[in-house]
Amino acid sequence: MKKRQGEIECMSVTIRGALRRNGRLPRYLPSGLLVCGQCGGTSRRVNTREYGCASHVDGGHAACTNGIRVRGELAESKLLEELQREILSPEGIALLESKVGENMRGRRQLCCMVRGSLVEAVGPRSVNLQ
């Protein structure tokens, strides 16, 4: 359960990171999300139609022996399937609920702090409860 939550969080961080870098979604959906099964590095578009290990493409056989190329449509549909399954899994939903809960608790604490500070700043004389 913990490991799965970590994986889902990691995926979410990757997507947010990709968005933050250039303010928009990557040109090709799987860029930065697909990982090479051989070296653990990223896989990316290697030409207009296929994905492959970036290390292999850039550094050759010495960098990574994985020279497998995957058709773009296949990589994209598999990734979407995986994302959908992870996000809609019971663990994904539980994680989302806990994150929303944390956020709400945080906001409530902040409101209490601000309210407390205001009462402190204004002083008890100005607070007329009658």
Ligand SMILES: [Zn+2]
């Ligand atoms: Zn590789």
